[in-house]
Amino acid sequence: MGLFNFKNKAKEEEKVFQQENLKRLESEFDVTKALGVKKYPEATQFIYDKERRCFVVVEGPEDTFKSKNPYIIDFDQVKDAYVEVEEFWTEKPGKFEIKEPMQNSLKMGDFDKVFWRYNIFMHIETTHPYAKHIKYQMNYNTIITRISGLRLISRRGLELHGEYKGEEIKKQAERIEEFAVHQQEAVGKEKMLNLVTHNGPDNMLDRLAVNYFEQKFVDRMNTVSKHLNRAYRICKILGKI
Incomplete structure (x- = not known):
């Protein structure tokens, strides 16, 4: 059998698999919950059926996902699941700023002058014939924040770049929550210090704008x-903890 015949056979097998998958979606899959960003209709969702122990990963809301015929994956097919965090900095806060070259060259004195960016990716490795490695971005937009400079020790962002599994994911989430609390306190102290020393913008609207964005940066840490x-x-849910 020639190479093209093998390819055609594989395509036919996948087509049959997709048809059977769609039937299963329509007749068996009952949504227990969709986990993902609900604000954006195009955001990727992890949707699972607790009773039948299976899930799908698909772009879009749970009420229309079946029309996209995503592959149903059984919990027992999952080999591994972990999260990856991408962390980098840019000099400007723009939404579409590109990663600065020489990321490791940033000096400690500049840690609080740049904007730190975060993307969180979910990885699921399976034995499914057509979805062996699922990777999707959990945050719809890159999360942009800034670290307040009113601290004794400067930090290189949230120091979160890397991959995390199991309980380590929870530990990192708790660490960021705690750090956000300290940042909230630092923002408050900085606000009081500026009032006493008459530092910062003279214009009331400018001061309000600064306070607004400082709070936004803290909120975005909590988003991470x-x-x-x-x-x-x-x-x-997948039994990997």
């Missing part, structure tokens, strides 16, 4: 933690 907690929950 929320995604990690969601990843931890997914790993737990």
Whole structure:
């Protein structure tokens, strides 16, 4: 049998598999819960059926996902599940700023002058014939934050770059939550210090704008933690914790 015949046979087998998968979606799959960002209709969701012990990963809301015929994967087919965090900095806060070259060259004195960016990716490795390694971005938009400079020790962002499994995911989420609390306190102290020393913008609107963005940066740290907690929950659902 020639190479093209093998390819055609594989395509036919996958087509039959997809048809059977769609029938199973329509007749068997009952949504227990969809885990993902609900704010954006195009965001990727982890949708699972607790009773039948299976799940799908698909872009879009849970009420329309079956029309996309995503592969149903059984919990027993999951070999591993973990989360990956991408952390890098840029000099400007723009949404589409590209990663600065020489990421490791940033000096400690500049840690609080740049903008730290985060993307959180969920990885699921399976024995499914057509979905052996699922990787999707949990946050719809890159999370952009800044570390306050009013601290004794400067930090290189949230120091979160890497891959995490099991209980380590939960530990990192709790660490970021705690760090956000300290940042909230630092923002408050900085605000009081500026009032006493008459430092910062003279214009009231400018001061309000600064305070608004400082609070936003803290909120975004908590957003990172929320995604990690969601990843931890997914790993737990899949029996990988």
